[in-house]
Amino acid sequence: MDMGKVAFVFPGQGSQYVGMGKALCEEHDIAVKLFEEANSVLGFDLMKLVFEGSIDELTETEHAQAAILTHSVAAFQVFMKEHKVEPAYLLGHSLGEITALTCAGAIAFQDAVRLVYQRGRFMQEAAAKGVGAMASIQQVDRGLIEQECERASVGGKIAVVSNYNSPHQTVISGHRDIVANICKTLEEAGGIIVPLQVSAPFHSPLMDRAVSKFREVLSKQSFDDMKWPVLSNVTATPYTGRDAIAGNLAKQMVSAVRWQDSIEFIQKQRVTWAIEFGPGKVLRNLIQKCTPSIRAFSYDITADRKSLEQEIRKSHEEDVNLRQKNLAAAVERCMTVAVCTKNYNSNNEEYHEGVIVPYRTIKQVLHAYEQDGTPITIEKVNEALQMLKSVFSTKRTPTPEQAFRFDLIRKEMEDLEICLDWKESLI
Known part of the structure; x- marks a missing residue:
């Protein structure tokens, strides 16, 4: 399928909700298998926690991260099984970066579950409960937010930008009282403030203790090459x-998530579609806020999924139609060359058998396509080339002219993305 360039995106912590992934498991065995693998790694029933547990328990960092990764990978695998879509890029938000690397083949799934569970535990332990906070700030210039963070960070207490999400949304993270002071100042300046329900001040220097522990775990982890580029x-x-x-995964824990910059990067690479795999639609919404040139869908949202599947079917039909037009053009080109090639043979019987009969056979192929829509196959294109070979031979076309004409046809077919086996010489 050719929808243009497609990016697959994966959400981070905060997108979780009780019941996420349940429909996937009810309809797809591969989703059940992944949750069961996660259970074996974690030593507890993640599926039961996600489907039947409380939101408070699910929101605990180590639980949320393992659950979101498992749901996201399950959605990705279901989609890939049902649709032939090759992503140009994979990218995830915070935790989602590990999911992206997993789906790209760099990290084995069970290893990824183990990594994010430990990552979540380290992040939770890095800052005492109630010490830190995070808040989303909208409608305030990022430069002003950075200045306020620097101004308010005094007495050993800090706040920093933790997420550059979109042109109009920036997230800050740090000590609770410093974050509260900054939010009050920016709200008075016209900003829209949304406190985030998180258990620790992620992507801030308060995660330093977590970094050292996670770096040690990562040093023992083996990574494979990526099937697709990951940001x-x-x-x-x-x-x-x-x-x-x-x-990068270690540094990411104390660094700002450059989501807006990532979307601008794939936009410059002419990505026109994005599909979010995982719970909710946070990234879909952020992409829409970053740029109107990328159409974004959440695979977790029923209406989005149905729209996406319609677009895929439509694109597939367009691909098939274009393919048929290109194959027909290749056949027609062979016929045109056959007619235009000068004849040096005066033997009428040879001419009839070597030119007229094979030409009429190929003409019937084109006629059936034009009149009845009978599909033209690669085999029929090869037959058209063999017809042309017969015509050249019968008309006694000089060998250099044959080579020249076949070379032109070869290049034209490459332009039409028609791949043929040219190993056997047609001359």
Whole structure:
């Protein structure tokens, strides 16, 4: 399928909700299998926690991260099984970066579950409960927010920008009282403030203790090459290779998530579609706020999923139609060359058998396509080339002219993305 360039995106903590992924497990065995694998890694029933537990328990960092990753990978695998879509890029928000690396093949799923569970536990332990806070700030210039964070960070207490989400949404993280003071100032300046329901001040220097522990775990983890490019939250550009994974994932814990910059990067690479895999529609909404040039869908939202599947079917039909037009053009080109090639053979019987009969056979192929929509196959294009070979031979076309004409046809077919086996010489 060719929808243009597509990006797959994966959400981070905060998107979780009780019951997420239940429909996937009810309809797809591969989703059930992934939750069961996660259960075996974690040593408790993640599926029961996600489907039947309380939101408070699910929101605990180590639970939320393992649950979101498992749901996201399950949605990705279901989609890939049902649709032939090759992503141009994968990118995730915070935790979602590990999910993206997992779906790209850099991290084995069970290893990823273990990593995010430990990551969540380290992050929770890094700051005592109630010490830190995070808040989303809208309608305030990021430069002013940065200045306020710097101004308000005094007496060993700090607040920093933790997420650059969109042109109009920035998230800050730090000590609770400092975050509260900044929010009050910016609200008076016209900002819209939304306190975030998180259990720790993520992506801030308060996560330093978590970084050292997580870096040790990452040092023992093996990583594979990525099947598709994955963007790093730290650099907002694709990973240069698997050797950079451990360092970036550790640094990411105390660095701002450059989501807006990441979307601007894929936009410059002419990505026109984005599909969010995981709970909710946070990233879909952020992408829409970042740029109108990328159509974003959440696979978790029924209406979005149905719209996406309609677009895929429509795109597939357009691809098939274009393919048929290109194959017909290739056949017609062979017929045109056959007619235009000068004849050096005066033997009428040879001419009839070597030119007229094969030409009429190929003409019937084109006629059936034009009149009845009978599909033209690669085999029929090969038959048209063999017809042309017969015509050249019968008309006694000079070998250099044959080579020249076949070379032109070869290039035209490459332009039409028609792949044929040219190993056997047609001359």
